[in-house]
Amino acid sequence: MLKLSGRLPVLQNLNGAPYLATVTKDEHLAPDQKQTRALLMSEGMNPIGFKAILTKEHRRVSPGQDSDVFQLREEFEYLCDGDIIRLDPSSGSMRCLYRRNSDHNTILLTEQCDHYCLMCSQPPKRIADSWLLTEATELISRIPQETTCLGFSGGEPTLYGRAFIDLLTHTKTCLPMTAIDVLSNGRAFKDISFARQYAAIQHPDLLIGIPIYSDDPVRHNYVVQSQGAFDETIRGILNLKSLNQRVEIRIVIHRQTVGRLVKTCEFIARNLLFVDHVALMGLEITGFTRPNLEVLWIDPYEYRDVLSEAVGVLNSYGMHASVYNHQLCTVNSDIGSNYRKSISDWKNEYLDECRACSRIQDCGGFFSSSKNHKHSKYIKPFR
Amino acid sequence: MSQFQTIERYQPTRSTYQLLPFRFTPLDEHQYVLTNLAGEYIVLNRPSLHDLLAHRLSNVDPAYIDLRARHFLMDESAAITPTLLSLKLRTRYQRLAEFTGLHLFVVTLRCEHSCPYCQVSRRSQDTQRYDMTPEAANAALTLAFRSPSQHIKIEFQGGEPLLNFPLIQTIVLEAESRNQTLGKDLAFVIATNLALINDDILSFCRDHAILLSTSLDGPKDLHNANRPRPGGDSYERTVRGITLAREVLGHDRVSALMTTTEASLSRVHDIIDEYVAQSFNGIFLRPLSPYGFALKTRSYHAYNTERWLTFYRQGLDYIIELNRRGHDFAEYYASIILKKMFTSDDPGYVDLMSPAGIGIGAAVYNYDGSVYASDESRMLAEMGKDTFKLGHVLTHTYEDLFTSPALLDPLEESFAYSNPMCHDCAFEPYCGAEPVYHYAMHGDFVARKPESEFCRRNMETFRYLILKMENDPFAKRLFLQWANR
Numbered sequence: 001m002l003k004l005s006g007r008l009p010v011l012q013n014l015n016g017a018p019y020l021a022t023v024t025k026d027e028h029l030a031p032d033q034k035q036t037r038a039l040l041m042s043e044g045m046n047p048i049g050f051k052a053i054l055t056k057e058h059r060r061v062s063p064g065q066d067s068d069v070f071q072l073r074e075e076f077e078y079l080c081d082g083d084i085i086r087l088d089p090s091s092g093s094m095r096c097l098y099r100r101n102s103d104h105n106t107i108l109l110t111e112q113c114d115h116y117c118l119m120c121s122q123p124p125k126r127i128a129d130s131w132l133l134t135e136a137t138e139l140i141s142r143i144p145q146e147t148t149c150l151g152f153s154g155g156e157p158t159l160y161g162r163a164f165i166d167l168l169t170h171t172k173t174c175l176p177m178t179a180i181d182v183l184s185n186g187r188a189f190k191d192i193s194f195a196r197q198y199a200a201i202q203h204p205d206l207l208i209g210i211p212i213y214s215d216d217p218v219r220h221n222y223v224v225q226s227q228g229a230f231d232e233t234i235r236g237i238l239n240l241k242s243l244n245q246r247v248e249i250r251i252v253i254h255r256q257t258v259g260r261l262v263k264t265c266e267f268i269a270r271n272l273l274f275v276d277h278v279a280l281m282g283l284e285i286t287g288f289t290r291p292n293l294e295v296l297w298i299d300p301y302e303y304r305d306v307l308s309e310a311v312g313v314l315n316s317y318g319m320h321a322s323v324y325n326h327q328l329c330t331v332n333s334d335i336g337s338n339y340r341k342s343i344s345d346w347k348n349e350y351l352d353e354c355r356a357c358s359r360i361q362d363c364g365g366f367f368s369s370s371k372n373h374k375h376s377k378y379i380k381p382f383r
Numbered sequence: 384m385s386q387f388q389t390i391e392r393y394q395p396t397r398s399t400y401q402l403l404p405f406r407f408t409p410l411d412e413h414q415y416v417l418t419n420l421a422g423e424y425i426v427l428n429r430p431s432l433h434d435l436l437a438h439r440l441s442n443v444d445p446a447y448i449d450l451r452a453r454h455f456l457m458d459e460s461a462a463i464t465p466t467l468l469s470l471k472l473r474t475r476y477q478r479l480a481e482f483t484g485l486h487l488f489v490v491t492l493r494c495e496h497s498c499p500y501c502q503v504s505r506r507s508q509d510t511q512r513y514d515m516t517p518e519a520a521n522a523a524l525t526l527a528f529r530s531p532s533q534h535i536k537i538e539f540q541g542g543e544p545l546l547n548f549p550l551i552q553t554i555v556l557e558a559e560s561r562n563q564t565l566g567k568d569l570a571f572v573i574a575t576n577l578a579l580i581n582d583d584i585l586s587f588c589r590d591h592a593i594l595l596s597t598s599l600d601g602p603k604d605l606h607n608a609n610r611p612r613p614g615g616d617s618y619e620r621t622v623r624g625i626t627l628a629r630e631v632l633g634h635d636r637v638s639a640l641m642t643t644t645e646a647s648l649s650r651v652h653d654i655i656d657e658y659v660a661q662s663f664n665g666i667f668l669r670p671l672s673p674y675g676f677a678l679k680t681r682s683y684h685a686y687n688t689e690r691w692l693t694f695y696r697q698g699l700d701y702i703i704e705l706n707r708r709g710h711d712f713a714e715y716y717a718s719i720i721l722k723k724m725f726t727s728d729d730p731g732y733v734d735l736m737s738p739a740g741i742g743i744g745a746a747v748y749n750y751d752g753s754v755y756a757s758d759e760s761r762m763l764a765e766m767g768k769d770t771f772k773l774g775h776v777l778t779h780t781y782e783d784l785f786t787s788p789a790l791l792d793p794l795e796e797s798f799a800y801s802n803p804m805c806h807d808c809a810f811e812p813y814c815g816a817e818p819v820y821h822y823a824m825h826g827d828f829v830a831r832k833p834e835s836e837f838c839r840r841n842m843e844t845f846r847y848l849i850l851k852m853e854n855d856p857f858a859k860r861l862f863l864q865w866a867n868r
Binding site for chain 2: 238270
């Protein structure tokens with residue numbers, strides 16, 4: 001697992017307040033460019049004019065050096081040219097916000113949420129965090145246009161209302177070629193005027209992923225711990241599709257959802273056939289899942305036939321369906337064409353016994369959290 | 384964890400529920416099938432049905448949860464239900480706005496076959512009398528293109544339409560030329576016995592993307608007995624034609640239909656095996672229609688509905704077993720019904736539409752220029768009853784024809800949702816109004832349904848399909864695929 005944030009020893013603090021900087025290895029930039037860059041120091045350099053300097057060595061800052069200087073620890077050595085980081089020279093806190101060589105860049109827009117899902121991987125906090133949106137806006141301006149895809153997640157990003165629409169508009173302006181995935185509970189779109197604002201962005205490649213955990217409204221509301229959620233989410237999806245927006249339905253499979261998984265897929269095929277994609281996702285053992293593990297955990301191997309049947313229903317109806325976050329040895333071979341390697345690169349790992357597996361290249365592997373806390377008992381290398 | 388609520392917390396605060404429109408019918412001795420407005424069904428035992436209707440069903444009963452999720456009842460936890468239900472209902476009927484998509488051109492009544500069950504053919508050389516004229520064809524084409532439908536399918540019928548192939552060529556070229564400005568999704572089919580097929584005809588079909596639909600009644604002895612022609616070689620010519628046509632047009636550009644006769648009834652396995660042997664992906668196990676020579680020669684009454692149902696059930700079981708052994712093969716009549724059971728998509732099969740498919744699903748331009756509301760309508764006319772004749776291509780306008788009482792009256796009167804017994808029938812969403820059949824057999828557009836063989840045959844078919852799925856998970860999975868073919 002890559003560590004995306006941490007604290008670095010601060011060797012020199014000139015700027016005081018936190019800022020974004022793009023990582024570079026090039027010492028010879030124009031002066032105004034240097035002011036937006038964090039230089040990755042290597043032997044023999046004596047850089048002047050950079051906003052920040054990241055050095056591997058613990059050494060004194062040479063006199064005349066006009067930058068914040070941070071000592072880069074081993075776990076952040078993955079940083080490379082073009083990555084974008086947030087630095088706070090007062091505390092030494094560093095967060096990697098964008099990795100140029102990754103297809104799994106997700107921007108956290110808020111930690112606030114109107115759901116309180118049993119298995120939330122990013123437990124909501126009731127603190128004002130609109131600085132995240134401000135930061136995201138600046139970050140978008142810095143991300144290179146050739147980026148193929150980018151995700152926005154939360155919390156619930158639509159809680160920003162108009163400001164969320166403005167961010168997407170800004171993203172379309174800065175990154176017209178980039179595919180954007182948004183994760184939302186969809187409830188805000190129950191208001192058709194908000195859905196119209198979203199549609200009016202006319203983004204060429206925007207997909208919104210919205211969870212429906214059960215065809216039973218009571219069960220869905222229970223999983224997301226919110227009264228009335230099912231009605232508003234469905235209404236939101238209907239509004240978005242009536243405006244030709246691309247919608248993905250996401251179902252996390254766990255003990256509270258697996259019992260009606262097939263019926264839920266039948267419900268989707270009967271009532272929401274017009275959605276663009278359905279993702280059936282394995283449980284990530286992080287956030288609220290850990291305290292709720294007893295209520296949520298079911299070994300994927302035990303529900304593999306249910307998963308096959310659910311995928312079979314969606315396939316029969318010609319829907320686009322994908323199975324995410326599962327290991328090949330825990331699913332039946334009949335879902336092969338729906339199986340995806342989906343886990344973000346920075347938190348994707350394999351067990352020791354997987355090294356012997358002949359299909360490891362095709363396997364999605366584990367969340368780091370699964371490896372550390374809970375995974376199927378039936379992991380068995382293919383020979 | 385105390386910060387999380389239990390599921391009970393999300394149950395409706397009041398235990399009352401509201402029934403949404405649904406109907407129920409016994410399925411077998413113990414079970415009932417319930418269908419909602421959108422055609423979704425659910426099977427309940429008698430006590431559960433009683434509890435549901437008496438508003439006694441507990442909201443934690445598994446049946447309650449299924450009924451709520453499938454829109455048979457609603458409570459305060461699911462206020463979205465009417466929106467979803469109405470959306471599905473609207474989708475089911477959206478085809479009506481498209482109006483007529485299928486236009487049948489009877490380019491000749493002449494045929495070199497002399498099948499005893501045939502509804503409408505003539506063994507005659509008299510082209511003057513039995514061929515469509517170019518003037519009539521041209522006028523018919525104008526009418527066909529008046530349809531608001533974006534999808535226009537022109538099907539050439541007979542007799543044997545290849546006996547008047549020059550007219551087919553004329554119509555195809557003219558239709559393509561007119562469609563250059565109209566931009567509709569235009570398709571052509573020739574319904575032919577393939578006995579007269581040759582390379583020139585096939586080249587034309589290939590160049591103009593024309594599909595072929597032929598007749599194959601089963602193995603050689605059965606087919607040739609059913610379909611006599613000079614030389615007694617109908618089977619050989621059909622199979623040769625299928626092979627040839629597939630080579631030129633592509634495997635999936637040729638389809639086949641079988642007609643069931645009394646001789647077929649004991650041979651459903653042989654018939655299906657023949658379709659498998661000829662590499663078809665499915666078969667349409669059709670009942671014999673009561674029109675034309677069929678009724679005259681009494682072959683229709685030669686077998687009754689019960690015998691046909693036995694034939695059909697045996698065939699369907701056999702096909703399911705074929706699939707279980709890994710052979711991908713469908714039964715198309717079941718597929719049409721299953722589409723109505725599992726999707727909001729109307730398959731547009733004329734016999735199983737309500738409002739009826741006459742005029743809306745298809746229109747027929749007969750060899751003599753008269754316009755009929757369906758293929759069966761013109762067959763009935765051959766028996767002397769021109770009740771469903773809408774007019775003539777040369778003397779009537781589009782408006783005359785498609786708002787004529789001969790079309791609107793039977794459409795309105797036969798609408799199943801408002802018909803005695805159909806209105807209460809759980810199978811109404813799957814069934815059809817079929818005014819032509821009922822008029823032919825009973826003398827009015829509705830008939831008394833307990834006396835209707837159409838009603839009995841279809842009700843039993845619906846029951847059989849549902850019971851199969853209830854008892855056999857493999858059949859359920861297979862049928863879901865057929866529903867979405």
